[in-house]
Amino acid sequence: MTSQKCRHLLGALSEYIDGTLEEQLCTQLERHLADCPDCRIVVDTLNMTVSLYKQSADLTSVPEEVRQRLFRCLNLEDLLGNPKTS
Amino acid sequence: MNSKKDVAFSLEALKTGDRLEFARLVETYYEMIYRLAIKMLNNPQDAEDVLQETFLKALRGIQTFDGRSSLSTWLYRIATNEALMALRRQKPNIISTDEPLETEEGEQEPIQIVDWCCLPEPELMSAEAQRYLEQAVSRLSPNLRAVFVLRDIEGLSTQETGEVLNLSETAVKPRLSRARLRLREDLSGYFGEKLVEGKGVE
Numbered sequence: 563m564t565s566q567k568c569r570h571l572l573g574a575l576s577e578y579i580d581g582t583l584e585e586q587l588c589t590q591l592e593r594h595l596a597d598c599p600d601c602r603i604v605v606d607t608l609n610m611t612v613s614l615y616k617q618s619a620d621l622t623s624v625p626e627e628v629r630q631r632l633f634r635c636l637n638l639e640d641l642l643g644n645p646k647t648s
Numbered sequence: 649m650n651s652k653k654d655v656a657f658s659l660e661a662l663k664t665g666d667r668l669e670f671a672r673l674v675e676t677y678y679e680m681i682y683r684l685a686i687k688m689l690n691n692p693q694d695a696e697d698v699l700q701e702t703f704l705k706a707l708r709g710i711q712t713f714d715g716r717s718s719l720s721t722w723l724y725r726i727a728t729n730e731a732l733m734a735l736r737r738q739k740p741n742i743i744s745t746d747e748p749l750e751t752e753e754g755e756q757e758p759i760q761i762v763d764w765c766c767l768p769e770p771e772l773m774s775a776e777a778q779r780y781l782e783q784a785v786s787r788l789s790p791n792l793r794a795v796f797v798l799r800d801i802e803g804l805s806t807q808e809t810g811e812v813l814n815l816s817e818t819a820v821k822p823r824l825s826r827a828r829l830r831l832r833e834d835l836s837g838y839f840g841e842k843l844v845e846g847k848g849v850e
Contacts, residue, residue, distance in 0.1 A: 576825035603763045610765045611832045619801045624682045641671035
């Protein structure tokens with residue numbers, strides 16, 4: 563990860579893990595990854611970073627009283643249905 | 649994550665002030681707006697303010713909604729702007745440490761090489777780790793944070809993220825890249841220590 567090559571390819575990793583990197587650069591990167599264990603670690607941990615944040619979204623819930631106060635401030639209190647069961 | 653964004657609403661009913669239809673809109677989207685706000689601001693009270701202000705503005709502004717973007721994109725746009733304004737109020741004078749990266753490719757940035765992917769799931773998903781993840785996001789500059797939250801937490805496409813932030817796709821991509829790399833560095837520091845602690849116990 564100290565070589566110029568690694569530094570140069572760093573900016574391509576985000577698109578690489580999304581699968582949207584253009585073909586030529588993708589081939590170049592994969593050729594480099596085959597010989598560079600450090601860069602493979604960066605790719606894996608970058609993937610894991612994004613994946614952990616994706617999972618963290620599902621852990622966020624809205625407290626029921628926040629939902630009730632929202633409906634109240636919009637004068638929709640009478641239309642407040644049953645609490646969501648999630 | 650974004651399964652609700654295609655729910656159909658009667659724009660006509662919304663524009664004529666149909667309360668039932670607006671309540672249905674609120675019920676459909678309040679969770680995603682709250683999540684965006686809490687991830688952007690890392691503070692429940694500020695997030696609730698953004699949530700309320702977003703729907704109050706939507707209620708007042710629905711007349712001028714032109715339907716060029718989807719309703720969810722429109723709501724995200726209002727909420728993101730509210731959150732960015734709230735951030736300015738939270739820390740009016742602080743310039744985030746990642747701003748220098750905005751100018752160059754970050755050639756001299758340190759890069760941590762620690763393979764923490766092998767940590768057990770309970771360690772990666774612990775409550776403490778969750779708090780660390782949230783703090784790491786709040787260390788990003790507001791602009792990078794908005795791109796990252798919309799794209800990777802809310803699961804919007806690059807194009808949708810651009811629509812919300814009024815940026816081209818080519819402007820979204822490098823920001824997302826910088827945000828992800830920076831978070832990876834931050835998490836590598838945190839989980840790298842966990843790795844060392846774990847080995848110490850063995």
